[in-house]
Amino acid sequence: MRIATFNVNSINARLPRVIEWLSTAQPDVVCLQELKCEDHKFPAEPIEDLGYNISVHGQKTYNGVALLSKRPIEDVMVGLPGDDGDEQARYIEATIDTVRVGGLYLPNGNPAPGPKFDYKLGWMDRLIDRTRQLLADGETFVLAGDYNVCPTDGDVYNPEGWQDDALCRPESRNRFRQLINMGLTDGIRAFHPQPHFYTYWDYTGGAWQKDNGLRIDHLLLSPAAADRLIASGVDKDPRAGERPSDHTPVWVELQESP
DNA sequence: ATGGTAGGAAGCCTA
Numbered sequence: 001m002r003i004a005t006f007n008v009n010s011i012n013a014r015l016p017r018v019i020e021w022l023s024t025a026q027p028d029v030v031c032l033q034e035l036k037c038e039d040h041k042f043p044a045e046p047i048e049d050l051g052y053n054i055s056v057h058g059q060k061t062y063n064g065v066a067l068l069s070k071r072p073i074e075d076v077m078v079g080l081p082g083d084d085g086d087e088q089a090r091y092i093e094a095t096i097d098t099v100r101v102g103g104l105y106l107p108n109g110n111p112a113p114g115p116k117f118d119y120k121l122g123w124m125d126r127l128i129d130r131t132r133q134l135l136a137d138g139e140t141f142v143l144a145g146d147y148n149v150c151p152t153d154g155d156v157y158n159p160e161g162w163q164d165d166a167l168c169r170p171e172s173r174n175r176f177r178q179l180i181n182m183g184l185t186d187g188i189r190a191f192h193p194q195p196h197f198y199t200y201w202d203y204t205g206g207a208w209q210k211d212n213g214l215r216i217d218h219l220l221l222s223p224a225a226a227d228r229l230i231a232s233g234v235d236k237d238p239r240a241g242e243r244p245s246d247h248t249p250v251w252v253e254l255q256e257s258p
Numbered sequence: 259a260t261g262g263t264a265g266g267a268a269g270c271c272t273a
Contacts, residue, residue, distance in 0.1 A: 009273085010265055034273085036266065061266055062273095108273060148273095202273090204262035246264080246273085 001097060001254045002026075005144040005217055006238075007033040007105070007200075007247035011066070014245055015043050021238045022050050027251060028070050029096050031103030031144045035064030035089075042066065059089035065103050065145070069096045080104070081133075082126035090123070098257040099225060100134060104145035109166030117166050120148070124175035131182055140224040142254075143184070146247065147218045149176045151186070154195030155215035167216060185226035187219040187252035192232065199234055200247045208239060217250045228255040 004027040008014040011032060022030070030052075035042065039058040047054060052068040057078040067073055073094045080091035093102040104127065109120030127143070134141050149172045153159035162168045180186065188197065198213025207213065221229060231253040239248035 013265065034265095062271085110273080202262090203264055206262095243264090 001028050001099070001256055002251055003029040003031075003099070003101060003142055003144060003219065003254065004235075004249050004251035005031040005033070005103070005146070005219060006249040007146040007217060007245060009034050009245045009247065010036040011064075012037055012041065012043060013243065015046065017238050017241050017244060019046055019050070020241070021235065021249060022047070022052070022068075024237075025235055025249065025251075027249075029101055030068040031092075031101065032066040032068065033064075033103070033105035033146045035059075035066060036061060037064060055092060055094060057089045057092045063089045063105055065089060065092045065105050067092055067094055067096075067101065067103050071097050080123065080126050080130060082129055083122070098140055099254070100139040100141040102130070102141065102143040102145075104143060104147070106146060106148045108148045109172065112164070112166040112169050117169075117171075120166060121171055121175065124172070128175065128178055128182070131179060131184070135182065135222065139222065141222045142187075142219055142225050142252065143179075144219040146216060147176065148216055149173065149218075150214050150216055151176050151189075151218075155198075157196065157198070157212040157214070162214075167214065179220055183223050184220040185223075185229065187221055187229060187232045188215070188234065188250060190226070190229060190232060192234075197234065199250050201239060203246050217247055219250065219252045221252065225254060228257070229253070230255050
């Protein structure tokens with residue numbers, strides 16, 4: 001069972017890239033971020049034609065997340081618990097087969113310090129609370145998405161230049177580490193511990209050509225999910241295509257449940 | 259070198 005995450009930076013602008021990637025990679029489950037459209041403007045038909053069920057939590061202009069799955073999507077929950085006043089569409093969770101899958105678009109948080117950074121840290125605290133609940137419920141789960149956190153300096157092409165950025169600040173890294181310390185496994189890191197294994201390259205300055213990247217898209221696995229982890233990877237092909245997203249798909253492969 | 263590029267919305271904001 002292959003579970004992937006892909007920040008598309010507008011699903012409608014990216015539809016050709018997404019269709020091409022789904023057709024070749026054939027992931028079982030996909031978490032999409034930055035749809036930048038409301039539910040009714042999500043291009044469902046061409047994706048359904050490839051055999052996917054779809055659950056969308058959209059928003060006009062900004063944010064927006066979705067789950068795609070070749071298997072049934074059950075018990076969908078949208079919105080991260082813990083703040084009823086949070087209007088931003090950044091979280092969707094559902095059960096697929098035996099796995100609870102959370103698709104997330106963690107706030108960028110720049111500039112730091114400031115209100116946007118405070119929102120990011122509060123959101124991360126709520127994600128930690130949600131993780132605690134999933135563990136208490138005994139769920140086998142994967143939390144996948146654009147975390148907007150570079151866990152270590154090895155995940156940044158130029159750590160000195162990025163040390164004050166919200167993606168690299170100690171407050172952000174500390175909260176990411178809290179998730180790991182709850183027993184979660186970084187799916188990419190488990191198979192690819194080397195530095196400079198990136199998932200995102202800025203549009204500006206020839207970042208892609210120079211491999212000036214960041215590792216900010218992650219799949220975190222519960223202990224029971226990690227016991228089934230057999231492979232992981234980064235698909236760089238979509239980033240090299242025409243009109244690409246600035247992110248590229250990242251995936252884990254889980255052994256089928258018995 | 260306080261830029262650069264991309265997307266959506268509306269004549270800027272977010273990333």
